[in-house]
Amino acid sequence: MTISALSYVRLEMRDPSEWQRFGEQVLGFAGRPAENCAVRGTLCLAMDAMPFRYLIEPGDADRFAAAGWECADADAYGHVVGALQEAGALVRLGTDVEAGSRGAADLAFGVDPSGNAFELCHGRTSNDASFNSPIDGLRFVTGAMGLGHAVLPAPEFAATDAFYRDVLGFGVSDELTLPPPAEGAPEQRIHFLHADNPRHHSVGLCNFPAPNGVVHLMAEVDSLDNVGACLDRAKAAEAPIVASLGRHLNDGMVSFYMLAPGGIPIEYGYDGRQFDWSVFEPTRSTVGDIWGHEYNFPG
Ligand SMILES: [Fe+2]
Known part of the structure; x- marks a missing residue:
């Protein structure tokens, strides 16, 4: 990788x-x-x-x-x-x-x-300044695992999937197929790919478009309380909540989704599983969530 x-x-x-x-x-x-x-x-x-x-x-x-x-x-x-x-x-x-x-x-x-x-x-170098969140006691799970993940629109699905694997060198974690969102629509496919770090996926590729260029971005925090407190802050700020609290099947993340300014969907989560790729077998799923995550994305 x-x-x-x-x-x-x-x-x-x-x-x-x-x-x-x-x-x-x-x-x-x-x-x-x-x-x-x-x-x-x-x-x-x-x-x-x-x-x-x-x-x-x-x-x-x-x-x-x-x-x-x-x-x-x-x-x-x-x-x-x-x-x-x-x-x-x-x-x-x-x-x-x-x-x-x-x-x-x-x-x-x-x-x-x-x-x-x-x-x-x-060769990105870190600042001398240590990180202090404006929210007391908040820490993000980042470091070698990067900022989280990005799920991107990939209407040219097969070519884009091959590009991330063969040219950029990502590994396959999970291939998810979901029923069509509406009658006559194609089934939804999302391929989750990992980089050279233990996070389940650093990129997800979807076979459908996204109006503002991204399906969602994910940030992971260090406790469930920090997810719940953010949900309270998002509601107080009247940010649209576009998926209720839930746990994903493939990466185990407990999260909710909100729309940030400009309509950028942000997944905010905790408890993502970490993997040893040398012994990992890629999976194929037909279910995205263990519980929760009632989706209400615009469009
Ligand atoms: Fe995600």
Whole structure:
């Protein structure tokens, strides 16, 4: 495996200040000034000692802009850049300034067969500042496992699935098939893929589109109480709750889903299982949840 973790995500927002409020007061991220960022008004949201895990840039639309995949070292990075070039998926190499704005040693830009933009980096260094959530006692489960996971629309399903496995080097964790959401619609398929860390999946690929570029992003906290307290804060902030509390079958996560500003769905969870991939057998599921997770996503 060549990708070590989902290191960061970039969102484009018409009003980044809404995300600052929501990120700090509901999610418990720590807002930091963006350093070395070319885009004025860019906001960094930290979940740990990394300079940021969410980069919110001002733009014309509210949308998911890119997933930031990190490689363990320069060798792994070089290998993936070569594979992207061969696959015709490398958009360009980043400049030193762009890499610096991510806190990384090197940066490349790519696009997958469904049109999802992504970035590739290595050598991200953490800040001197230790992480202090604005919410007392809140800690995120991150470190080598990255910020959590991103579930992405992949209408070009077979080609995108093959790309993440064969070019980026992800491993298969679970292939989920769900009944059609409406009569005449195709069955829903989600493939859950892991990077080189114990988290069950760092990326999920869906055979259906998502209007703002992402099906959901997941953040994991260190206790069930911290999930419940966030649910209270989300309700107080009148954020739409788009899935009730529940436990997923494949990664065991107890979570709920809310819409953050710009309609970005966020899964907020605890108790995700961790795996030893050397002895793991990929699974095929037809059920997404053990209990709960009554879904009410728009559209
Ligand atoms: Fe998820």
